[in-house]
Amino acid sequence: xxxxxxxxxxxxxxxxxxxxxxxxxxxxxxxxxxxxxxxxxxxxxxxxxxxxxxxxxxxxxxxxxxxxxxxxxxxxxxxxxxxxxxxxxxxxxxxxxxxxxxxxxxxxxxxxxxxxxxxxxxxxxxxxxxxxxxxxxxxxxxxxxxxxxxxxxxxxxxxxxxxxxxxxxxxxxxxxxxxxxxxxxxxxxxxxxxxxxxxxxxxxxxxxxxxxxxxxxxxxxxxxxxxxxxxxxxxxxxxxxxxxxxxxxxxxxxxxxxxxxxxxxxxxxxxxxxxxxxxxxxxxxxxxxxxxx
Amino acid sequence: xxxxxxxxxxxxxxxxxxxxxxxxxxxxxxxxxxxxxxxxxxxxxxxxxxxxxxxxxxxxxxxxxxxxxxxxxxxxxxxxxxxxxxxxxxxxxxxxxxxxxxxxxxxxxxxxxxxxxxxxxxxxxxxxxxxxxxxxxxxxxxxxxxxxxxxxxxxxxxxxxxxxxxxxxxxxxxxxxxxxxxxxxxxxxxxxxxxxxxxxxxxxxxxxxxxxxxxxxxxxxxxxxxxxxxxxxxxxxxxxxxxxxxxxxxxxxxxxxxxxxxxxxxxxxxxxxxxxxxxxxxxxxxxxxxxxxxxxxxxxxxxxxxxxxxxxxxxxxxxxxxxxxxxxxxxxxxxxxxxxxxxxxxxxxxxxxxxxxxxxxxxxxxxxxxxxxxxxxxxxxxxxxxxxxxxxxxxxxxxxxxxxxxxxxxxxxxxxxxxxxxxxxxxxxxxxxxxxxxxxxxxxxxxxxxxxxxxxx
Numbered sequence: 001x002x003x004x005x006x007x008x009x010x011x012x013x014x015x016x017x018x019x020x021x022x023x024x025x026x027x028x029x030x031x032x033x034x035x036x037x038x039x040x041x042x043x044x045x046x047x048x049x050x051x052x053x054x055x056x057x058x059x060x061x062x063x064x065x066x067x068x069x070x071x072x073x074x075x076x077x078x079x080x081x082x083x084x085x086x087x088x089x090x091x092x093x094x095x096x097x098x099x100x101x102x103x104x105x106x107x108x109x110x111x112x113x114x115x116x117x118x119x120x121x122x123x124x125x126x127x128x129x130x131x132x133x134x135x136x137x138x139x140x141x142x143x144x145x146x147x148x149x150x151x152x153x154x155x156x157x158x159x160x161x162x163x164x165x166x167x168x169x170x171x172x173x174x175x176x177x178x179x180x181x182x183x184x185x186x187x188x189x190x191x192x193x194x195x196x197x198x199x200x201x202x203x204x205x206x207x208x209x210x211x212x213x214x215x216x217x218x219x220x221x222x223x224x225x226x227x228x229x230x231x232x233x234x235x236x237x238x239x240x241x242x243x244x245x246x247x248x249x250x251x252x253x254x255x256x257x258x259x260x261x262x263x264x265x266x267x268x269x270x271x272x273x274x275x276x277x278x279x280x281x282x283x284x285x286x287x288x289x290x291x292x293x
Numbered sequence: 294x295x296x297x298x299x300x301x302x303x304x305x306x307x308x309x310x311x312x313x314x315x316x317x318x319x320x321x322x323x324x325x326x327x328x329x330x331x332x333x334x335x336x337x338x339x340x341x342x343x344x345x346x347x348x349x350x351x352x353x354x355x356x357x358x359x360x361x362x363x364x365x366x367x368x369x370x371x372x373x374x375x376x377x378x379x380x381x382x383x384x385x386x387x388x389x390x391x392x393x394x395x396x397x398x399x400x401x402x403x404x405x406x407x408x409x410x411x412x413x414x415x416x417x418x419x420x421x422x423x424x425x426x427x428x429x430x431x432x433x434x435x436x437x438x439x440x441x442x443x444x445x446x447x448x449x450x451x452x453x454x455x456x457x458x459x460x461x462x463x464x465x466x467x468x469x470x471x472x473x474x475x476x477x478x479x480x481x482x483x484x485x486x487x488x489x490x491x492x493x494x495x496x497x498x499x500x501x502x503x504x505x506x507x508x509x510x511x512x513x514x515x516x517x518x519x520x521x522x523x524x525x526x527x528x529x530x531x532x533x534x535x536x537x538x539x540x541x542x543x544x545x546x547x548x549x550x551x552x553x554x555x556x557x558x559x560x561x562x563x564x565x566x567x568x569x570x571x572x573x574x575x576x577x578x579x580x581x582x583x584x585x586x587x588x589x590x591x592x593x594x595x596x597x598x599x600x601x602x603x604x605x606x607x608x609x610x611x612x613x614x615x616x617x618x619x620x621x622x623x624x625x626x627x628x629x630x631x632x633x634x635x636x637x638x639x640x641x642x643x644x645x646x647x648x649x650x651x652x653x654x655x656x657x658x659x660x661x662x663x664x665x666x667x668x669x670x671x672x673x674x675x676x677x678x679x680x681x682x683x684x685x686x687x688x689x690x691x692x693x694x695x696x697x698x699x700x701x702x703x704x705x706x707x708x709x710x711x712x713x714x715x716x717x718x719x720x721x722x723x724x725x726x727x728x729x730x731x732x733x734x735x736x737x738x739x740x741x742x743x744x745x746x747x748x749x750x
Contacts, residue, residue, distance in 0.1 A: 042718075044407040044430035063726075128579065129570040130506075130588060150574035152735045238513060239573040240730030255401045257722035258426050 030271060036264035043260040054265035064266065067237075067244040068273070074160055074245075075224035079217055082164045083171055087213070090175035091205055095197070105176065112169040120233030123162045152239045159243045163230055167223065171216055178212035179205060214285045221281060225274055246270050354652050356389045357412035361399040361639070365391075368600050369465075372669040376660050387652065407432045411644035413653040417462045418638055419453030420714035422721040424462075433461040434643040434650055436657075445663050445681040450637040453710060462642035463661055464679035466670075469596040469700060470524040470620070470634040470711075472508070477614040478590050487621045488630075490528070490558060497567045500590045507566070509589035511580040512573040515725025518559075518732060519713035521593055524620040524634040526555040527708045531627030535709050542716040545749040547742040556731060556738050558623065563732040573729040587611055596676040602691040603674040617696050633700065635707040637679045638714075677701055716749050723748030 004010055037054055041047045058064055089108060093101055111119065126133045129146040138147055149158045182205065190200045206213075228247035231237060237244035237252065250270065254263025358377065362370035370393065377389045392412065394402060399416065400423070406412060411432050417424060427433060438451065438460045447467060454462035474486070482503060487493040497507035511517040527534050530551045541547045562568075569575070569583055584592035585607045592598075601607060602615050619633050641660065643653040660666055667678040668685045674694060682698075690698075713724045724745045730736035736744070 042426050042430075043404045044426055044432065046429075124579075127571075128575075130583065146570040148571040148574075150571055152573070152730065152733050155574065235574060236513070238515075238726065238729055239733060240726055240735060242735075252722060255404065256397070256718070258404070258718040 030268075033264045033267045033271075036261050037268045038265075039261040040259075041261040041264075042258040043254070044258075050261070054262050055269070057262065058265055058269060063241040063244055063249060064246070066241050067246045067249045070156060070243065070245055071225045071227065073156065074163060074227060075221045077160045077164050078167065078171075078220035078224055082168055083175075083213070083216060083220060086168055086171035086216075087175045087206070087209065090172050090179050091201055093172075093176055094179045105173075108172050109169040111166050116166075116229040117233055119162065119166055120230050123158075124234060127158055150235060150239070152242045155235055155239060155243045159231060159234060162234060163227065166230065167220070171220070174212060174216055175209065178209050182208050214281075218278065218281045218285075221277055222274060225270070225277065246273075352386060354384075354387045354649055356387060356414060356649060356653055356656060358389055358391045358414045359399075359403070359406065359412040359416065360391055360393040361396050361416040363393040363395050365393065367604075368673065369597070369670070369675045372666065372673055372675060373660075375669055376665050379665075380656055380659050387656075389656070403427075410646060413644055413647040413649055414657060415642055415644060417454075417640055417642045418714070419462060419464055419640055420636075420638060420710050422714040422716060422718050424454070424456075426718060428456045428461060432645055434645040434647065434654070436460045436463070436643070436654065440658065441661070444661050445667075447637070447679055447681065449709075450679040453637055454640060454642075462640050463657065464637035464640040465666060466597060466637065466639055466675075467677040467679050467701065468636055468638050469677065469697065470520050471594065471596055471617040471697070471700075472619070473584065473592040473594065473598065473601070473615055473617050475584070475587065475590055475611060475614055476616045477610065478505070478587070484590070486618045489621050490525075490623045493621050494562070494565055494567075497562075497565060501566055506569040506583060506589040508568055508591045508593055509580045509583040510568040510572045510593055511575065511577045512568065512729055512732065513576045513580075515728055516711075516713055516721075517577075517580075517594060518728050519724055520595065520634065520711045522555060522559050522728065523708060523711040523713075525558050525623070526551065526712065527632055527634045528620055528623045528626045528628040529555045529558070531629070531632055532706045533627065538712055538715050541746070542720065542749050545746040547746045553738060553742065556741060559728075559732055560734070560738060564734065573733050585611055596697050599676050599691075599693050599697055600674045602693040615693055617693065617700070619700060629705060631703050631705040633704045633707055634711065635701070635704065636710050638710075640679070720745065720748040 036047075038049055038051060039047050040050045040053070093104055093108075096104065114122075125131070127149040129135055129148050132149070134149060135143075135146055148154065186204050186208075187200060190204055195203065226247055227245045228251070231243055231245050231248050232251070235243040237248050241249075246266065247270070250263050250266040253259045253266060358373075360370070360373060362368075362373055364370040365374045374391070377391065381387055381389055393399075403411075403415065406415075407427065407430055415433075417427065417433070441451070441460075441463070446464070450464045450467065451460060454460060454464060478484075479486070482499075484496055484499060485492075487496050500507040510521070523534075526538070530537050533551070537549050537551055541549060541552060563572075569580075569589060572580070581592065581594070581598070581601075583589040585601065585604075587608075596617075599617075602612060604612060619630070622628065622630055641657055643650060643657055647653045661680070663680055663684070667680040667682050670676065670678050671682050671685045671690075671694075672687070674691060677697060713721050716724075727736060727741050727744045731738060731741035
């Protein structure tokens with residue numbers, strides 16, 4: 001059997017289907033995107049090559065700059081708010097034991113089960129200045145006027161809260177699974193040595209969770225860059241692009257503004273950024289692993 | 294030997310499975326295509342150029358209509374469906390299949406169809422922001438303008454659907470920008486319909502003081518506010534509106550004093566609290582609900598929402614008291630009270646590559662027979678048609694319908710295409726986003742004008 005797997009025709013035939021899928025479902029569309037990125041194609045009619053014009057325009061496009069800034073802000077929000085909270089909640093859940101553990105685990109995961117469309121409209125109503133829940137609470141506490149939660153200044157923070165809240169369950173569940181895989185003997189030993197909860201958390205849980213944290217952080221950054229559905233349904237990037245994200249901007253340019261070529265140029269830059277960020281994160285984590293070893 | 298055989302066998306099996314998969318796929322695609330063709334062919338029969346309908350009376354024809362009216366039970370969608378059903382009843386050999394999506398999804402799929410073969414009859418918009426690219430791509434069939442001499446189209450209504458003097462589509466509605474207001478609320482509070490923009494500002498202050506939102510504005514979508522800006526511009530520029538805007542779009546220079554003045558008026562309105570809190574992020578439905586729930590005294594939208602007066606979901610004390618007025622005049626402006634923001638936007642066209650083009654044009658012409666779209670539209674209160682509707686007045690019209698008809702009858706000039714639809718689609722996208730920024734004060738008027746100018750270049 002070992003020899004069978006070292007036989008080249010067998011290896012080739014095993015790899016071929018995956019390779020074909022990768023070539024035609026991933027590489028070919030990327031190749032087409034690169035090509036259309038050099039054109040002024042509107043999605044209909046003639047295709048004209050215009051060199052790097054789309055990329056030059058992109059470099060001067062404030063809305064695209066804003067969308068990248070917002071993605072960065074969201075990534076920071078995920079890393080600094082969502083994930084620390086998720087680790088803490090996962091650690092607390094682990095200690096709860098019994099029925100409560102299962103109940104709270106389900107409750108925290110509920111937002112992930114609900115459709116993005118429902119989530120977006122739910123929060124749209126919560127934020128509504130006339131009948132929204134938040135303004136009614138503010139009113140009950142004596143706030144005189146209506147607060148515009150989705151104003152140009154506030155909207156990005158309002159959107160970040162929704163996105164952080166919505167993705168919280170996934171992060172928490174992965175950390176929870178990671179914590180469950182830690183050998184309980186370590187906790188018992190720490191307990192015998194008189195370590196309290198915080199010492200155990202910082203001395204055992206966090207260090208042993210490093211690989212899980214690394215994967216979760218990489219996934220969080222990529223998901224911040226790819227953000228589209230919730231933003232599209234909640235604010236569609238408005239008011240005046242203040243909540244714009246790269247994927248939503250790409251959609252608007254390609255399919256609403258009839259700038260298909262420009263949309264593809266955004267897509268190409270977007271892919272490059274995603275690849276660079278993933279490579280950078282992997283090398284940072286690799287360096288850390290090596291220095292730890 | 295045994296291992297060698299096993300290796301060969303496994304490799305062969307794997308290769309066969311991969312090839313079978315591919316072959317199967319190819320075969321399946323071919324057979325699916327063939328099935329599709331087979332399913333389509335017996336029903337879809339190409340109508341020969343010189344063949345009359347009578348000559349192919351026993352042959353089945355299948356038409357596909359791609360529509361932007363997904364609600365088939367109310368308003369314009371209902372009217373469209375009524376005509377389709379009648380046409381099929383009168384022509385038993387014709388089947389009309391409808392694919393309907395809401396506007397944004399419609400425009401996205403329209404583009405996909407344009408690349409890969411359009412349905413036979415399609416909804417279109419006779420405005421440069423939509424039609425220019427579509428006509429450049431050559432996907433719409435030319436229509437014979439002489440065929441429509443007896444169709445009572447309002448003078449000038451076909452212009453937006455032409456390119457190089459050739460007609461490519463027909464308009465469905467005449468859209469007028471209006472302020473809907475709650476007359477009972479006005480009467481109860483002693484408020485008067487404003488005659489000038491200063492009066493309007495004063496009125497808004499009074500309404501605000503009463504704890505009510507003065508005007509419900511759908512600022513989240515961008516285009517209603519652009520139509521509102523058009524309305525202000527008409528009062529500032531008068532009959533010069535179209536020239537000033539087309540010149541600005543052509544040169545990418547929006548610094549004309551009239552455009553600047555109109556934009557400043559919009560900013561002043563927003564600053565004065567004319568619109569609801571958060572107007573720049575609220576959508577169509579939420580905005581309309583503010584008015585129909587009595588939380589807003591006025592609602593700024595096009596005449597297509599006149600069907601509110603017949604909508605039984607709206608409480609009768611509001612529904613029966615909805616009235617309209619047009620944008621008041623501005624001091625020193627060239628536009629009078631009867632110079633209005635109105636245009637012929639949506640309509641229909643036929644695909645140039647339709648296999649049943651003659652039948653599609655026949656159906657299009659049937660829809661536009663004066664006793665179809667116009668009559669049914671009027672009876673269902675879906676606003677003003679692009680054709681003369683006076684013959685279909687029943688005497689049972691709602692007050693709202695009568696008022697709108699009166700406004701159109703008394704109009705001394707109409708604006709034509711609203712500003713956001715006057716340029717390429719990139720301009721439309723830019724102005725509908727930037728107008729949120731200028732109205733909420735985060736962008737200056739000069740920066741706004743520079744940004745929309747840049748989108749034209």
